[in-house]
Amino acid sequence: MDIKQLDNKKIPKHIAVIMDGNGRWARKRGLKREFGHREGKKAVKKIVEACAELKIPNLTLFAFSTENWKRPKLEIDFLMKLLFLSLKDELNNLNKNNIKFNTIGFIEKLPKSIYNFLIKVKNDTKHNTRMNLTLALNYGGRNEIVDVVKSISDKVKNNIISLKKIDESLINSHLYTSNLPEVDLLIRTSGEKRVSNFLLWQIAYSELYFTKILWPDFNKKDLLKAISSFQKRERRFGKTSEQI
Numbered sequence: 040m041d042i043k044q045l046d047n048k049k050i051p052k053h054i055a056v057i058m059d060g061n062g063r064w065a066r067k068r069g070l071k072r073e074f075g076h077r078e079g080k081k082a083v084k085k086i087v088e089a090c091a092e093l094k095i096p097n098l099t100l101f102a103f104s105t106e107n108w109k110r111p112k113l114e115i116d117f118l119m120k121l122l123f124l125s126l127k128d129e130l131n132n133l134n135k136n137n138i139k140f141n142t143i144g145f146i147e148k149l150p151k152s153i154y155n156f157l158i159k160v161k162n163d164t165k166h167n168t169r170m171n172l173t174l175a176l177n178y179g180g181r182n183e184i185v186d187v188v189k190s191i192s193d194k195v196k197n198n199i200i201s202l203k204k205i206d207e208s209l210i211n212s213h214l215y216t217s218n219l220p221e222v223d224l225l226i227r228t229s230g231e232k233r234v235s236n237f238l239l240w241q242i243a244y245s246e247l248y249f250t251k252i253l254w255p256d257f258n259k260k261d262l263l264k265a266i267s268s269f270q271k272r273e274r275r276f277g278k279t280s281e282q283i
Contacts, residue, residue: 042093042263049270051223053097054090055245057237058083060229060253067253073117078255080125087172089259091136093266097171097219101237105145105179122176123153126160133160137169143215144178171219178215180239187213216241224269226262228254246272 058079065075083100090098103118133140140160147154157176190213194200200209211217222238222245230251234242248265250257 045093045263045266046270050093050095051266051269052095053099053220053222054095054224054226054266055099055101055222055238055242056086057101057225057227057235058254058257059227059231061255063229064253064255072114075255076118076121080121082255082257083125084129085258086262087138088136089262091138091170093262095170097173099143099173099175099216099219099222099238101178101235102174103144103176103178104236105177105182106236108177119150119153123156126156130160130163133164133172134167137167138164139167139169139171140164141171141173141218142176143173143183144176145182146176148177173216173219175237178237180234180236183215184240186215210240214240221245224248224265226250226265228252228257244274246274 061075061079062072063075064078065072068074087098102122107118108115132138142157142161146157149157187210191200191205191209195202195205216238219241222242225234225238225242225245226248227234228250230249232249234247246269248268250261250265252261
């Protein structure tokens with residue numbers, strides 16, 4: 040499929056991706072899981088570049104969940120090292136391509152060296168305007184909602200806001216993604232068909248796209264297929280077809 044086949048007027052404003060299948064990719068080849076994660080890193084670069092080329096303003100990638108701490112320590116250590124090296128390698132490219140980097144999740148609980156470098160990359164790219172690239176790190180959708188409830192409750196308790204003022208708009212303003220529009224298209228690779236505690240509030244009206252392709256094999260062509268599928272769907276947001 041070619042970019043020219045897409046409808047430029049229906050390009051999603053926000054794509055979120057659950058990057059699944061690195062371990063299975065490696066296992067199918069008789070390799071250690073680390074090899075799958077390395078190949079997954081290459082896929083990230085390809086998809087970020089493709090989204091920038093397509094003029095997609097917001098891309099959010101699920102990189103490490105709150106549940107991923109249950110994995111073997113050696114794998115977690117490898118993932119943290121890979122994250123650090125990836126950011127170090129790509130910082131110049133982010134600025135060169137005018138891409139702003141951001142994170143959502145409890146990054147304070149990541150290793151200090153990782154945390155400090157994440158802050159540096161955020162600061163060094165904060166004025167870029169071509170695309171917002173957000174990594175969900177130590178992130179869980181339920182934890183995010185709990186944080187929102189706590190924050191709003193505290194403001195009500197201290198008379199900063201009135202109970203009557205609580206609505207969807209107020210909740211949106213307290214989400215980790217308050218600077219981003221709601222997700223238009225959620226992509227999950229590897230054949231699994233679940234959202235795995237990812238952006239639970241933000242994907243309420245998202246179009247879901249599941250593919251059996253493992254993340255390391257997911258490329259620009261596959262991204263175009265996902266967007267093409269998105270463009271063929273009728274997004275009614277509760278209305279009837281006749282009302283649209």
